[in-house]
Amino acid sequence: MTNREITDKNNEQPAFYRKDKLIRGLLTALTMGVFLGYLAPFGTDQLSLVPSIGYWVVICITGYFIYAPCISLGDYWLVNKIKQRYWRVACSSLMASLLLSAVVPFISWLFFDSPIDLASQFIQVLPSTIIIGGLITLISVMQVVIAQQKQQLIQSENIIKQQPNQQSSVNNEQIDAFMALLPLEKRGELICLEMSDHYLKVYTDKGHEMLLMRFKDALAQLDQYPGLQTHRSWWVATSAIESLSKDGRKSTLNLTNQLQVPVSKTYAEQVKELGIG
Numbered sequence: 001m002t003n004r005e006i007t008d009k010n011n012e013q014p015a016f017y018r019k020d021k022l023i024r025g026l027l028t029a030l031t032m033g034v035f036l037g038y039l040a041p042f043g044t045d046q047l048s049l050v051p052s053i054g055y056w057v058v059i060c061i062t063g064y065f066i067y068a069p070c071i072s073l074g075d076y077w078l079v080n081k082i083k084q085r086y087w088r089v090a091c092s093s094l095m096a097s098l099l100l101s102a103v104v105p106f107i108s109w110l111f112f113d114s115p116i117d118l119a120s121q122f123i124q125v126l127p128s129t130i131i132i133g134g135l136i137t138l139i140s141v142m143q144v145v146i147a148q149q150k151q152q153l154i155q156s157e158n159i160i161k162q163q164p165n166q167q168s169s170v171n172n173e174q175i176d177a178f179m180a181l182l183p184l185e186k187r188g189e190l191i192c193l194e195m196s197d198h199y200l201k202v203y204t205d206k207g208h209e210m211l212l213m214r215f216k217d218a219l220a221q222l223d224q225y226p227g228l229q230t231h232r233s234w235w236v237a238t239s240a241i242e243s244l245s246k247d248g249r250k251s252t253l254n255l256t257n258q259l260q261v262p263v264s265k266t267y268a269e270q271v272k273e274l275g276i277g
Contacts, residue, residue, distance in 0.1 A: 008272035021068075028139055029064040032132075033057030042128050047111070055111045062107065063100050063133055072139060087108040093137045100133060101126040174225050178218070182209050190225070191240040191257050193218055195233040203257060230271060231264045 008105045037044075037053030044052050074092025075085065082088045105121040108114060119217045129227035181202075195201075195215035202209050211218075219235060227237040236253055244263075251263040253271070263271050 004041075025064050025068055026061065026201075030057060030059040032136055033060035036060070036132070044124075047176055051111060055107070058107055058111075060136065061106065062103060062131070065127070066092065066099050066103070067096040067133055067137060070099070072272060089137065091233055093134055094130070096137075097126065097130045097133045100146065101130045104129065143239070158169065178221055178225075179204075181211055181213070189239070190222075190227075190237050191255055192237060192259065193235040203255075203259065205257065228267070228270050228274075230267050231262045234261050238274070241274070241276060244271065 027063070033056040035055040036051055037061075037172050038049070040047065040052045044055060047055060066205050071089055071092040074095065075088045077086045077089065082091065102118065102120050103126045105118055108121070109116050109123075122198045149239040175190060178190070182204070186204055186206050186209045188200075188204040191203040192203060193200060193202055193215065196210070198212065200211045200212070200215055202211055215233070215235075219229065222235075225237070226239065227235055229235045232252060236255065241253050242256055245252050245254055247261070250258045251268060251271070253263060253276075255261055
């Protein structure tokens with residue numbers, strides 16, 4: 001079992017009658033019944049194979065219709081009294097075992113044609129119902145946990161898939177707004193920015209243009225666009241970098257428009273992180 005707690009927002013009215021949960025639970029009970037019928041435990045070996053399987057299938061399916069509502073309702077009603085979910089399930093399962101132990105003598109009467117002595121038979125079958133009921137409960141709980149984990153995994157994957165699209169949308173909005181500042185014939189793929197006094201020189205694959213704009217304002221406007229500052233007067237788009245050249249202590253970036261952009265010591269580490277040779 002798991003310690004994972006269901007958050008308050010998930011503690012809604014239990015729906016053990018949901019079609020998907022009902023089918024899954026009945027298939028589990030049927031499988032367990034066939035398995036127990038084949039093993040013929042607890043004195044049922046006196047029956048032939050088919051009656052033995054029939055007996056245990058009836059027991060397990062009856063048990064499901066007792067355990068499922070007991071555990072679901074118990075989990076819901078005890079949530080404010082018992083914090084750990086596995087203890088809520090354990091208490092509910094014990095109550096269901098008591099109820100099933102009172103029903104088993106009547107099922108045994110149908111298959112064995114034996115007289116019903118409810119008190120003694122109740123005490124006799126209680127240990128086996130606790131064991132079998134606990135096993136079926138454990139399987140059912142694990143199915144729920146696996147289903148929840150699978151759903152969480154799907155949700156996480158969807159979030160991860162959405163993040164690049166959201167980031168791409170932000171990038172597109174930023175570059176579109178920035179490119180709107182340029183003449184139509186100069187709008188294209190952004191290569192780099194150069195500060196020139198109070199002006200900003202914008203390089204694209206269509207040429208360059210001077211804008212009356214502060215360098216730091218341009219950097220703020222392109223803060224989500226893939227690129228980096230390489231010098232106090234230069235900013236370069238990552239996609240425009242072809243290679244890194246070194247001449248002694250002097251480093252420059254070679255760009256797609258044949259421009260060489262200086263790299264100062266202040267920004268050398270950021271350039272190094274790009275892994276450009």
